[in-house]
Amino acid sequence: MDLRQIKTFLAVAEHLNFTRAAESLRLAQPAVSISIAKLEEALELTLFNRQGRHITLTAEGEVFLRHARRIIDDLSDAEREMTELKGLVRGEVRIGIPPMLSSYYFPRVISDFRAAYPNLNLSVMGQGAGEIQQLIRSGDVDLGVIAGSNIPDGLEARCFLREEIVACVPVEHPFACRDSITLDELWREPLILFKQGFYLREWIDSLHRDLPQIPNVVFETNLFSLVRSLIREGVGVSTLLRMVVADEPQVAAVPFAPPLSLDLHIAWKSDGYLSQANQAFRDFLLERIESYR
Template sequence: MDLRQFKAFVAIARQQSFTRAAEQLHIAQPAVSMAIRKLEEELELTLFNRKDKRISLTAEGEVFLRHAERILDNFGAAQTEMAELRGLSRGEVRIGIPPMMSSYYFPRVIREFRERYPELQLSVNGEGAGRIQRLIARGEIDMGVIAGGNVPEGLKSRRFLREEIVACVPAGHPLAAGGSISLEVFLGQPLILFKEGYFMRELIDATARERRLTPQVVFETNLFSLVRSLIKEGLGVSTFLRMVVSEDPDLVALSFDPPLHLDLLIAWKAEGYLSRANRAFVDFLMERVGEV
């Protein structure tokens, strides 16, 4: 077995397609098929179900995937660490940031980080907190911003921000003059919610379950700018971090009674190698927290 076989196997498992895997790896599809055929022959196992042009992992393939991902992670970590021992100055930070945070908190962070470390490259993946956790676990990103609470097993994290969660209504809404709103009243309103996997949606769903209430969801999206626009159009109300709506004259931010806050964490794989570039980003982020 060699690394090319491992890479081909993992790419097919993730893409569920030999064609898309070949495109991702920038090699011809016959080469991908041959790599998998040789791998299965060496293991004397069938790793993929091939039926009606659909690809899925066999039970044996599921087991092998865990080992293959770990091997590729370790190889990548070894390459990075050896490069650092050679004194190479360049590096890359691959980070996942939920869309709301990438627009209203991290632009300044990224600019100031680049000013301090111009030789380092940043690659930002905009996803919900749930998917960010999966991308970290799979080694597709190095670290990511997740919501506080129960940190998933296998991740290390540090808190860098605590922000108030507010209900957001259009200016002129009957609730706008109240200054605050109870969760029960909020859940009885027509709601515009983020899709599952985003921390705001998880909060609403968990709150509703605790109170045995059914949220009146009228629209779902993962585009926070669309949520803002639909609130202004009077379609419904939603939740935001206060920083997102504090300076918008067309929206009114209402504190919950009792108040709600969200802890935001920077997280990375506990058993993975955190490169010098990634350590620099974490240290820089925590340094900024101390300055606030």
């Protein structure tokens, strides 16, 4: 049994005449008769009562008619939905964004993308960089923002932004009036750090791993907004991306000597299927990001 046989059966059931069914299908009448005979043979059932030129559906034929209509309707729905997805009439983008970045660039990116593709749905998850990598691998998100120069195995990525990493201190701190500081100077300060699994924490840990001096960590959190608030209150200092403190008058952003930066990538599963909707969001981000800076 194949789709051609099912479509032939529907034509004969509609016209109850092999000749007219053949004409509607633009086939020779013998080809229609052979197709129905093969279908009945495959099903081991008689679908039509044949009395000369007059034919009717058997009881089995009536049952099969319901299924045949459903099969063809489902096929039409599938073809239409695939066409819509290909044409970006429908679709969903699931993306993971680290909390530090969710308030910068991305609200405007998402707003502009929604305006350009109003029929596409977006779902955003806020997690640390390590968790986002796992979410991409597991298929819980389709795209994710990851950081660093090394792309993990199993992921494909494109860099969309390079941002400076700065020391963030209260405006009354002695470092606030400096042109730059060194990492050794930072280690001697009370540090507010993100928890394990966030890229800036992993970056800090990697920098001091081979040094004799142990950083003075006074507070750990996974809440970006809390880090900024604690810096303002003078609890300690931290490292953040320059863009996230650009609008904080009570927090001074002090460059490092030599300067330090962080590459941000949009990543996806390298051996997975990236839908048209996700490709559209990825390309939209890469094309527009410079205008948001």
